Amino acid sequence: MQKRIVAMATVLSLVLPSVALAAGGEELFLQSCGSCHKKGGQAAVVNPADKAGSVWEKYFARGRHPVDISLSDADLQVVVAYLTAHAADSDQPAAAVIPK
Numbered sequence: 001m002q003k004r005i006v007a008m009a010t011v012l013s014l015v016l017p018s019v020a021l022a023a024g025g026e027e028l029f030l031q032s033c034g035s036c037h038k039k040g041g042q043a044a045v046v047n048p049a050d051k052a053g054s055v056w057e058k059y060f061a062r063g064r065h066p067v068d069i070s071l072s073d074a075d076l077q078v079v080v081a082y083l084t085a086h087a088a089d090s091d092q093p094a095a096a097v098i099p100k
Contacts, residue, residue, distance in 0.1 A: 025082020026097065032071055032079065034098050043067075045100045049093035053084035 029048075037046040051059070059065070060080050069076060086094035 025078045025085070026094075028071070028075055028079050029082055029097065032069065032075070036067075038098050039100055045098055047095050047097050047100075048083045048086035048090075049088045049095040051083075051087055052089045053087035054089075056080060056083040056087055 033046065035041065036043040039045055048056075057080060060076065071079065084090070086092055086097075
């Protein structure tokens with residue numbers, strides 16, 4: 001019985017941070033990116049499933065975003081982790097986070 005509890009606690013400790021990261025990433029994405037990347041906004045509508053995960057990673061690693069993003073490095077990493085976790089080639093693509 002004790003082994004089962006320890007195993008469950010281990011699994012939860014691995015799963016819960018990724019769930020929290022995804023939730024925080026979506027919130028940051030909507031707040032920081034959604035203001036421009038929306039229908040009628042200053043930039044084209046963008047959603048995580050618009051690109052593959054590796055494309056998102058390379059895009060931000062190479063500094064391709066044309067406008068300075070006012071996010072800390074830690075927050076940007078959370079957004080990129082969210083984008084890659086819900087990219088077109090992920091298990092859970094998110095295609096309608098920002099309505100087109």
